[in-house]
Amino acid sequence: MLRSTFMIAFCCYALALPAQVSISSNHRYLLHNGKPFFWLGDTAWELFHRLNREQASQYLQHRAGQGFTVIQAVILAEFDGLHTPNANGDLPLLHDDPTRPNEAYFRHVDYIIDKADSLGLVIGLLPTWGDKVWKSTWGKGPEIFTPQNAKVYGQWLGKRYRTRKNIVWILGGDRTPQNEQQLTIWRQMAAGIQEGVGAACAVITFHTQPNALGSAEWFHNDAWLSFNMFQNGHCRNTPVYNKIQAAYNLTPAKPVLDGEPIYEDHPVCFNANDLGTSSAYDVRKYAYLDLFAGAFGHTYGCHDIWQFYSPAHEAVNNPHVPWQQAMDLPGAKQMQYVRRLMEANPVTERVPDQSLIAENNLTPAERIQATRGSDYLYVYTASGLPFTVVLGKISGSRLQGGWYNPRNGAFKRIEQLENQGQQKFTPPGTGYGQDWILVLQDAAREMKL
Template identity: 25%
Template sequence: MNNITVASDKRHFKKGKSDFFYLADTCWSAFTNITLEEWEEYLIYRKMQGFNVIQINTLAQWDASKTKLNIFPFNKNEDGTNNFYSLNQEYFDRAEKMLDMAVCYGFTPALVLLWCNYVPDTWAAKFDSSNILPLDMIEKYVEYVGKKFSKFNPIYIVSGDTDFPGEKTKEYYKVALDTIKRVAPECIRTMHIRGRLMDLPKEFEESESIDFYMYQSGHNSIHKDMTYLLAQNFYKKKVKKPIVNSEPCYEQMGYSRQMYGRFTQFDVRKALWQSLLSGASSGITYGAHGIWSWHRNEGGFASSIGEGFDKPYYWRDALKFKGAWDYSFAKWLFDNYDLCAIEPLEGCIDKSEEIRIAGKSDLSIVLIYIPVNTTVVINKEFNDYEFEIIDLSNRYFGKPQVEIKDGKTVIGMHSFDEDALVIIKEKTI
């Protein structure tokens, strides 16, 4: 079983000797909410779609949908509260079995060690401080997880949805990071941070113990430009690392802050391509509203917790959302066109930042994402190139109208209803 590693260019991943495009599904609540029969059904379907990573919270997800499984990571005190010094062996044995099943189906687990509600002073701890873990048990807990799960060669996500308001918060994550590196040095590590957060604290951003950057463009309806702004921001960091948008808007999730409206298939596809073509080209994470929380209609959903999203869909309905196919199609393109190390090409298009362009360093292949139909002018002549255009909503392939003159390449308006991807490929002799 090959570990995932960082390639020598520090921009993409390898698995063994092959490039590895990180295509994750968000299933934060797997260990507490999913029966083994449901888990296998889920794995079979996502494998068929081409997903290769599953992001899971190792501890209980604080805003998951309600469940009747009644299995949690800590044993209880006599008064019913969690005994944070007593890990529930049954819970972790069950999680181990689920990970074994996932790996057998070809998935790499990406395991969050400390979601932010377990850590003091974070934004989530201010909502509910009842689950703050004692600092003196963090090493014991992380060591236990590392020894039990590292045989599956997971990616370890040290933090979950976190901000870093003070030294106490950073101390927790530093203990967790140092411990997992000691116990599982062969597994790569990262940190999942709060939506729209532009920076990690310097001691994590520049640390050799953090192998790649994760950012979260999030679920806020008025900040949709974070998909590309955050990608650009992390791409320009002094310390070069692969970049993944680990939590773009989830399909059919209600807008955060209980605002009316839901993210559509188009919204999540736009987040996908704007991320990949703006510097975060090593992979992408998909989310379906009903899968991440593993929702059952009879189970209920506490919309007042966290960011206050509208009710999720039943998990079997959410599993079949069509946007997941858009993400697997992106993986197919990246694998077949060898695009894992493409770089954003800034200043090539003047019309709108919404239109994203990226290419290989030698410009042998260039991609342009056009979310809304318009004529696109590129400040470069692409002579001796072939042009294809893909209707992303239907995955139709066609030939765009192209005119090259006066140092520019002009791509005419296409006839598709929604967004399109243009592939510009150097002709071969």
């Protein structure tokens, strides 16, 4: 048993086979085709269930064009995914039996996965939404999984998709495990996927409800858990960065990701009457704070997109915009600037470092968060407050840099400075929605922004 666990862990962390997703050697980042991979995700939970091939292709092409790299979607979907057919009229299982998948339904899943691959997109593939394991107080269920059939279903999926190299597996589906039976179901499903995928090695994570440590609360020491994932609900000014940092600091080291932050155009804390709906500023602030706290990538989400809102389908929590229009909401467009910044310097060497700044413990609304590589640093100020940088922590006798505007990706250079002592920086603007990123880099290296 110890040898088996070691071999799975070795495969997931060290093998780095070509043409697939794997974990970097420092256990902090993901690779794709053996190269650093920036996860810029979108929660398209109902993609397989609600869209036909033409619509799915339209959605995937649009997101690829906007710079997204990962699409998170569910096979056994939330909106009565067992009993309401997909766009082709097919149900996923015969008689709600996970050991009897419906081939016609899965041919549609195959098409979408392959279409995504042709566009350079990775699929964050959820075998099931969590209500099929535990219905809780919401969700339609029914609860169909046992440890035995979960493993069989996982094996079947792993074997079916073992040759697809654009898949990261996501278990959990918006549920917090309640007891040993449920923990065993998820562990058996993971074991089945690993066995089905075989030597190619599956990269697997777990999508839970909001909690202190995300998937790490139950599964951090499980060899199958390749990286930790959080869901942080849909409220403003939650100190998510502390949770990201806590998971980042766990032993053994594993990558960490915010897989469901506040969605754009979502009722804030599910209370639109008092708190309104979330904005582009809300979603991009979570992106930069999460990333600078140690996340290896980030998932964007939109309330109108995850459910593919249209008059033809049941809706939840009052979406506003049909999904075709929602693809171009401001926050979605601004995610390309997140990716541009994070890929402007070496991806896999970056670390969180609040010691770079004197004002390192402000409240979420005014938070200042810092991260660095060996010869560059970024400082994010959520509301444009001035801050003091402690210099001398990256290489170079002189530094070049400037202000990066997360609203439009514009970069305004500042004068070069000596890399020593402390220096105060004042952003170009201040106040609500006036977030900025200071970029400093060894002056001897070319600036790529």
